[in-house]
Amino acid sequence: MNYQPNENRYDGRMEYRYCGKSGLQLPRLSLGLWQNFGDISSQSEAEKMLCMAFDEGVTHFDLANNYGYPAGTAESNFGKLFKKNFAAHRDEMLISTKAGYMMWAGPYGDWSSRKYLISSLDQSLKRMGLDYVDIFYSHRYDPNTPIEETMQALTDIVRQGKALYVGISNYPEEAARKALWILAENKTPCLIYQGRYNMMYRDAENGIFDALRESRVGYISFSCLAQGVLSDKYLKGIPKNSRAADPHSELHAESITDELVGKIKALNEVAKKRGQTLAQMALAWTLRDDVVTSSLVGVSTCKQLKSNLDAIKNTHFDAEECQAIDRIIFG
Numbered sequence: 170m171n172y173q174p175n176e177n178r179y180d181g182r183m184e185y186r187y188c189g190k191s192g193l194q195l196p197r198l199s200l201g202l203w204q205n206f207g208d209i210s211s212q213s214e215a216e217k218m219l220c221m222a223f224d225e226g227v228t229h230f231d232l233a234n235n236y237g238y239p240a241g242t243a244e245s246n247f248g249k250l251f252k253k254n255f256a257a258h259r260d261e262m263l264i265s266t267k268a269g270y271m272m273w274a275g276p277y278g279d280w281s282s283r284k285y286l287i288s289s290l291d292q293s294l295k296r297m298g299l300d301y302v303d304i305f306y307s308h309r310y311d312p313n314t315p316i317e318e319t320m321q322a323l324t325d326i327v328r329q330g331k332a333l334y335v336g337i338s339n340y341p342e343e344a345a346r347k348a349l350w351i352l353a354e355n356k357t358p359c360l361i362y363q364g365r366y367n368m369m370y371r372d373a374e375n376g377i378f379d380a381l382r383e384s385r386v387g388y389i390s391f392s393c394l395a396q397g398v399l400s401d402k403y404l405k406g407i408p409k410n411s412r413a414a415d416p417h418s419e420l421h422a423e424s425i426t427d428e429l430v431g432k433i434k435a436l437n438e439v440a441k442k443r444g445q446t447l448a449q450m451a452l453a454w455t456l457r458d459d460v461v462t463s464s465l466v467g468v469s470t471c472k473q474l475k476s477n478l479d480a481i482k483n484t485h486f487d488a489e490e491c492q493a494i495d496r497i498i499f500g
């Protein structure tokens with residue numbers, strides 16, 4: 170594959186939003202590489218998905234040290250494809266990575282000590298063949314490491330030029346507020362918070378969004394489709410080529426209950442009335458509040474990606490639609 174990016178990729182097909190008070194703009198939809206880019210995934214589809222995303226104006230690609238199966242292979246495969254297709258376009262791309270979950274054996278390969286974060290980012294840069302990442306995240310709050318130590322490590326990573334911006338992910342509200350304060354004091358303001366947000370999982374609305382609005386920090390949503398549940402995929406059982414059927418995935422077949430399928434069917438009808446697929450409606454729903462700068466799209470095929478990117482064509486929900494969705498989900 171000799172990739173030449175689409176010359177029309179910035180013709181308005183994608184929207185960009187300023188991330189909180191920063192001068193950095195993010196595409197409304199970004200591509201996540203958690204699953205489907207590791208060694209057990211099709212490398213030709215992975216390459217096509219990356220190229221399609223870039224052609225459609227997606228400039229942000231989200232990774233973590235442990236993404237892919239086996240862990241680390243999403244970064245190494247991304248690195249190969251970056252070198253082959255995107256090296257000339259580095260300055261048009263926002264590449265993020267993270268550390269916080271178990272990555273290597275022993276006391277220094279997990280959680281959020283300075284030792285782990287700095288060593289892990291060095292490994293990530295090597296795997297991806299990059300000099301720096303655009304955003305480096307503390308992937309989760311570590312109750313056993315002083316938050317000052319974790320934030321100082323993020324600050325020093327920026328000062329060393331290994332990341333341009335820093336973010337936090339999965340932090341509970343109180344720890345998030347403290348982290349934002351320390352990073353501001355350190356003059357390396359937090360750019361963005363990455364958290365799970367979808368029609369069925371709305372924890373961010375109970376404090377995190379307020380904290381981000383107050384500090385004018387951006388938000389990027391993940392698992393907007395609840396790992397594929399909020400699509401038409403499971404309406405007629407569990408397909409073989411689905412995440413719920415994959416033994417390496419965190420979505421278990423038992424969680425697709427009849428009750429859940431009933432709700433998905435009803436949501437599917439709401440989506441149809443809006444002229445959207447359920448996946449498009451689920452993504453659009455996460456973007457309806459201005460506090461959300463971008464939402465991550467996780468896809469296993471180019472077909473899913475192409476269709477999901479159309480979600481940005483209608484992100485407005487009227488009160489009636491919101492009530493219908495809430496009634497279906499919460500009764």
Ligand SMILES: NC(=O)c1ccc[n+]([C@@H]2O[C@H](COP(=O)([O-])OP(=O)(O)OC[C@H]3O[C@@H](n4cnc5c(N)ncnc54)[C@H](OP(=O)(O)O)[C@@H]3O)[C@@H](O)[C@H]2O)c1
Pocket residue numbers: 200201202203204205231232308338339363364390391392393394395396397398400401402410411412413448465466467468469470472473474476477
């Ligand atoms: N910070 C964190 O702790 C954290 C945690 C999780 C994720 N993330 C980030 O968020 C990204 C997205 O997360 P996610 O993968 O959980 O997202 P998701 O969007 O909830 O689920 C993605 C899965 O949904 C299915 N899907 C997508 N579009 C579809 C469509 N049009 N029709 C039918 N099925 C469709 C595919 O599953 P099949 O494989 O079954 O086709 C796809 O792999 C990750 O890649 C990562 O970057 C971050």
